[in-house]
Amino acid sequence: MSLESSMEIEFILNGEQVTVDVDPMQTLLVTLRGNLIKTATKEGCGEGECGACSVLFNDRLVNACMFPIAQAEGGNIMTLEGLKQTEKGQCVIDALLEAKGVQCGFCTPGMVLALYALLEQNSNPNESEIRTAISGNLCRCTGYGMIVDAARIAATKGEGLW
Incomplete structure (x- = not known):
């Protein structure tokens, strides 16, 4: 350069x-x-x-x-380095771990940010809204079901945060 x-x-x-x-x-x-x-x-x-x-x-x-x-x-x-320092970010990370939505981990930073962005806009998303929100993030390991579960867990456990 x-x-x-x-x-x-x-x-x-x-x-x-x-x-x-x-x-x-x-x-x-x-x-x-x-x-x-x-x-x-x-x-x-x-x-x-x-x-x-x-x-x-x-x-x-x-x-x-x-x-x-x-x-x-x-x-x-x-x-992700900044988001994990926040209560909301940690809520999403914990939910992914609880739902076993993290396997190889390569897509995880992007998934965390996508779920966080979704929950900031919609604190109680349905399955279709969750799948739409993560549709720009490819995961080869989980099949997305566990990631959808994680979004629901984060919405429930983070009630009042969002």
């Missing part, structure tokens, strides 16, 4: 102000994993199809592999 293509970009990451000096077209995923060492966010397909790279940007679920870092300027990004 030449210095001419470098740009300072400031945003909030997991509640802390950060500044990175990177190519503005570098993806958020590369910035998170390479520059900021936030490795919970995974690269799966690199095409925005699998959800392994899901993060929250301004409270909206996005695929970090398709998100140019320049768009993060002034924004608020939450990764």
Whole structure:
């Protein structure tokens, strides 16, 4: 990368102000994993199809592999590293563990963020709404039934949180 293509970009990451000096077209995923060492966010397909790279940007679920870092300027990004420090995030993680919705773990960070985003919008989702909310996240291990169960557990145990 030449210095001419470098740009300072400031945003909030997991509640802390950060500044990175990177190519503005570098993806958020590369910035998170390479520059900021936030490795919970995974690269799966690199095409925005699998959800392994899901993060929250301004409270909206996005695929970090398709998100140019320049768009993060002034924004608020939450990764699993930050979310697990919150009561709501821990509620979702605990529910996934209770429902045995975590097997290999590769999709788990994206699933946690997708379920969290769902429950923030709808504290008592039905099965169809849960399946729609996680439809952008591919899992090869669980068959999704246990993840749907986890969403229900998190909704019940987190009653009053959401």
